[in-house]
Amino acid sequence: MTIKQIKYFLTLSNELHFWKTAEKVFISQSSLSRQIQSLENEMGIQLFERDKRNVKLTDAGKFLQEHWTKTIKELDQIHRQAKKIDKGTSGFVSISYPGSIAFKFLPDFLEIINSNLPDLKLELIEPTDKDHEKLLLNHKTDIAFSRDKIKNINIDSLKLHSEPICLVVPNNHWLNKKTFKNLNELKNEKFIITGLHQTTFFASLLRNFFNKYNFQPKTIIESDFGGMILNLVSKELGVSILPHSFKFAESHNVRFIELDEDIDLFINWRKNDPNKTIKKIIEYTKSIKQ
Numbered sequence: 001m002t003i004k005q006i007k008y009f010l011t012l013s014n015e016l017h018f019w020k021t022a023e024k025v026f027i028s029q030s031s032l033s034r035q036i037q038s039l040e041n042e043m044g045i046q047l048f049e050r051d052k053r054n055v056k057l058t059d060a061g062k063f064l065q066e067h068w069t070k071t072i073k074e075l076d077q078i079h080r081q082a083k084k085i086d087k088g089t090s091g092f093v094s095i096s097y098p099g100s101i102a103f104k105f106l107p108d109f110l111e112i113i114n115s116n117l118p119d120l121k122l123e124l125i126e127p128t129d130k131d132h133e134k135l136l137l138n139h140k141t142d143i144a145f146s147r148d149k150i151k152n153i154n155i156d157s158l159k160l161h162s163e164p165i166c167l168v169v170p171n172n173h174w175l176n177k178k179t180f181k182n183l184n185e186l187k188n189e190k191f192i193i194t195g196l197h198q199t200t201f202f203a204s205l206l207r208n209f210f211n212k213y214n215f216q217p218k219t220i221i222e223s224d225f226g227g228m229i230l231n232l233v234s235k236e237l238g239v240s241i242l243p244h245s246f247k248f249a250e251s252h253n254v255r256f257i258e259l260d261e262d263i264d265l266f267i268n269w270r271k272n273d274p275n276k277t278i279k280k281i282i283e284y285t286k287s288i289k290q
Contacts (some may be wrong), residue, residue: 003075005039006068009047013065016055032200046267053224091277094123096135099226101265102126104248105160105288106145112284128200136270137245142278144268147243148201157268160285163244165205166256168229170236176259183215190238191217194224202263206241209261230254252267 012021012032022029040047047061057065077175097106106124113120126142132144136155144150149157169175175185194203196219197208210217220238223229227249229240234253243263247256267285269278 001039001042003072005035006072008035009039009061010065010068010072012036012048012055013057013061016057018055063181068205086276092121092123093139093143093275093277093281094125095143095145096125096127096132096141099126100146100147100243100245101145102285103250104245105265109285110289112288116284117280118125132268136268139270142269142273142275143281146201146266146268147205147263149264149266150262154271155268157255157266158269158286160265160267160288162262164249164258165209165241165261166258168233168240168242168246169255169257170233170239170252171255173239173255174238175257176255180257180266183210183213183224186217186239187215189218190220192221192223192229192232193217193219193238195222198224200224202243205261205263207243209259 008021008025008027011025012018015024018029018032022032025032027035036047045060046058047064050058064072084239094221110122113122125135127135132141132146133150135141136144136150137152149159167175167180192242193201193206196203196207196217199240221232223232226242226246230249231240232238232245233240234249235250235255241259244256244258267282269282273279
């Protein structure tokens, strides 16, 4: 029994005419008769009652017509989906990202992907930055946006852009872009920042930044979640340092002052990954970079 034989049967069950069916499926009438006879012999079931003038379905034929119609439709849908996956226009892709890009870059990226790959299903994961490499290597994510380049022989990376880190203060804070001179002016300020003892990339960046200026912040609250930090600064509980991207969160009662330090954004993926969809996503991401 073949899919082609089942499709011949379904066409004949609708037409109930061998000659018309043969024309519709582009084979000769004798070939169609042999295919139907072969199907009946293999199954040990009579599918049609036929004489010189009429063709009609048996009860068993009617049963198979109903169920095989659904089956063939499902198979056709599966085949179409498989072709989309093979062409890299459909399927499922998991993406991990740092929270700082959630307000501008990530929505722009998702808009482009949705416009060009509308059948693609995406899963978004926001881990700590030290987990991106592990997630990629364990195939728990397919693409990782990160603030540092993942240095692993099995992973490819592309730098997308750089942006400044910013001092984030309440709107009524005495400090502004014109009056700010150096970090030592903030020696009495209360800081709400990521824990400097951590091994994450942003914690390392802040440690190096503070060391460069021989500055020790007075940290009162530690958090890895930028959204939470913005809310606390807006309530005037302290000041913070965050990537410029958080400015697009448009939190009320906060002001961003750019500092003389940049942070990068990379896209990372498994080297030689056979998934064509991932390759397409990388290309669309390059267009955002440009």
